[in-house]
Amino acid sequence: MASSYDVIVLGSGPGGYVAAIRCAQLGLKTAIVERENLGGICLNWGCIPTKALLRSAEIFHYMQNAGDYGLKAQSIEADLDAVVKRSRGVAKQLSSGIAHLMKKNKITVHMGEGALTGPTSLTVKGEKGEEKLTAKHVIVATGARARDLPFAPADGKRVWTYRTAMTPPEMPKKLLVIGSGAIGIEFASFYNDMGSDVTVVEMLDRLVPVEDAEVSAFLEKSLKKQGMNILTGTGLEDLKVTAKGVTAKIKGKDGKVTTDEFTHAIIAIGIQPNTENIGLDKLTEMDRGFIQIDPFGRTKSKGLWAIGDCTPGPWLAHKASHEGVTAAEAIAQEMGNKDAHPHALDRNNIPGCTYCHPQIASVGMTEAKAKEAGYEVKVGNFPFIGNGKAIALGEAEGFIKTVFDAKTGELLGAHMIGAEVTELIQGYTVGKQLETTEAELMQTVFPHPTLSEMMHESVLGAYGKALHI
Known part of the structure; x- marks a missing residue:
């Protein structure tokens, strides 16, 4: 006899596990199916452990340049095995945390390979043999994998x-x-x-x-x-x-x-969506393997939803998580929950972050894209070298750029490169979500001394009012 749920989530990455938690919070009987590790690629092999590696590299860089800070450090060496071990430990800790969250929210976990047998039914082949599951709604959150070169597939050695x-x-x-x-x-x-x-x-x-x-x-x-x-x-x-x-x-x-x-x-x-051989072909519309959805995650088949990297981009963990919440709330609303009020995702307000050295962060339109869209723009650009905190940190490399609609003052986009910009970008992201203009940003008081002051200066610069350059 098939186990029955309100919602089954196929895949436990940052989209899937967040969707499951939100469904459970909304009172829905929820299950999650995972073939490998709870937390998916992001927690186990992507976002988090890579940041642990990059942090080790950053510390190593600072140690090698200790003299720039009036310090002495000798015989500095990197132990690659130890660096990797720390990264794997971080991943294991977070994956274990997801297991705790599943238990806390009374979400049933089915470990095994899941395949759809219909819009709201699937089989799971795993430790317990073959299980049959049914639900009122199914959310596909199977993610994606690295794309191979056709003439040189990865061998894991060279x-x-x-x-x-x-x-x-x-x-x-x-x-x-x-x-x-x-x-x-x-x-x-x-x-x-x-x-x-x-x-x-x-x-x-x-x-x-x-x-x-x-x-x-x-x-x-x-x-x-x-x-x-x-x-x-x-x-x-x-x-x-x-x-x-x-x-x-x-x-x-x-x-x-x-x-x-x-x-x-x-x-x-680039990436390739994990959508082959899971029963999707006859159930919904696909484009180059990516599942086509509406702004709430609905597919063409009633009761079948999709989120995250197996859907159109941008392919980012935080976009997947937000889609997971949106889909969960839309499902709850369909099932009669009057307290669920889903909001369609605005892809223009999704920030992007790259954790190289120097860091990169952005949200909204680039200057070129804004002009292509027909906007007359005002652009501000403020360098890190003009910021006291950046100089004190020894991180005076970089700039912050803002792009505004010259007619309305709407913030169209923000683009940063330099130390800790992946933390700064959220200020502009909130501003875009609130549909802010240059006037509100100019009147906002930014604390001193902080890197965030450059965000203010960039806005001022777009209107010829920058103070420290």
Whole structure:
């Protein structure tokens, strides 16, 4: 006999487990199905453990430059095994925390491989054999995985995806990073700080191509200064594994193909949704494997919902979590809960963060996108070198850029590069959600001395009122 629930969530990543918790909070009998680890890729192999690695690299960088702060530190060495062990410990702690949250919220966990047999039914093959589950609603939150190069699939030895890069069998002496999105640049930054000779190959004409062009240009200059070899507008023609590493054929901007040797390569060319072989084909609309949804997570099949990286982008953990809450509240509303008031997700208000060195953060339109959309814009740009806290921290590299509608004063976008900007961006994100204008931001009092003062100065600068530059 099939076990029956109000809601079953397929996948326990940051979208799935949050959706399950919110469903339970709303009084719905909820189950979650997970084939590998509670917490999904983000907690176990993505967002969190990578930040632990990057933190170790950051501390190592500061120790190597202790003299800049009037300190002496000698014989500084990195222990890669210990760095990785710390990262895995962080991941384990958080994954265990998810198990506690499931128990606390009385969510039934089914460990095993789930496959839909209809919009609101599925089977789970796991430790208990094959289980049949039914529900009034099913939320698909199966996430995504790294995309392979067709001519050089990852082997976990010389050619890595992010999973191997997080638990490396050895330190790369000469590393090729293919792709300069957030994942590629974060690993390039980590291994460069740890002492690897790093080359980044990007097919498009600039690094982190989704970011504002000024941010891309600043990052490239900074990474080159740190010793990285940056190749933009460059294609990878071939990658062959050898006894000592990999041989890469690289086509430059001038059309010439050169051959170079590396000890290891990391493939970071995007993601592929985990939507194959789980029964979706005949149930709903798909586009290149991504499940098509409305702003609340509904698919074309009644009772079937989808959230997170298996749906259209941006493919970010916090977007998945927000979608999970939205879908849960929409389901509760459909089931008669008058206290549930779901709000459609505005994708223009989703911040993006890249934890390289220097950090990058943004929300809303770039200057170019705003102009393409027909806006007349006012742009403010304030450098870190004009901020007292940044200078005191020894982090005077970077800037904050704001883009406004010249006619209405609406904040269209904000773009940052520099120390701790991944923490600062939320100020502008709240502002965008509240539909703020330059007037409110100018009248806001920012504490001193803080990095956040640069946010104020950038707004003032857009209107010719900056005080410290």
